[in-house]
Amino acid sequence: MKTRAKTANLIKEFFSSSHYAVVGASSVPTKYGNKVLKWYMANNRPVTPINPNEKSIEGLQCAPNLSSLISNLNHNDVSVSIITPPKITKTILEEANELGIKKVWLQPGAEDTECQDYANQAGMDLLSGGPCVLVDGPRL
Template sequence: MKTRAKTANLIKEFFSSSHYAVVGASSVPTKYGNRVLKWYMTNNRPVTPINPNETLIEGLHCVPNLYSLTSNLNHTDISVSVITPPKITKTILEEANKLGIKKVWLQPGAEDTECQEYANQVGIDLICGGPCVLVDGPRL
């Protein structure tokens, strides 16, 4: 289990990125995928919504997966927020690993033990198990 200090350091590192992606972004304003996306927008963070069933969310071009992020982005300097069910989250973590993306924040409900074990095995700096960008992000 991660200590608070380690989680705080991971969050600080997460917010040092030059670009962000929200996997599970939603066009429905009441869903967390939309609220998290709007948080990045409101806080002037360059963000790309990721959803395989949408083309435009909150006025931003949406891409279907992490592989579709523009090629001019440095994948090692992207932080990813994930708002998906755990069985989909595992696939997202595998994509992130293949692309060299190491900073991933699983919003509450997106994680399970298998996801955490995989992230630890491949060296992804995973934030999970409680903190939420909507709650913890504003004070950072």
């Protein structure tokens, strides 16, 4: 179990990146994938929505997956928020691991024990199990 201090450090590290990705970004304003994307935009964070079925969301060009995003960015300088069902989250985590992405925030509902175990074993700087960028991000 993570201590508050460790979680605070992980959040600080997460927000030290120069670019952000929202996997599971949605064009539907009531979905969390849209709310989280708009949070990054409202807080002037350079962000890319990741959605294989959309061309753009909220005026931003979508990338179909993390691999296409990373082709233009340094993997060490990208933090990823994931808002997908756990079954999909696991494949996203595997892709992130292959790309060398370490800063990952599983938004509430995107994680299960298998996802958390995989990310921890892969050595990711994982935020999960409760904190949400919509709640915890503003404090930063």
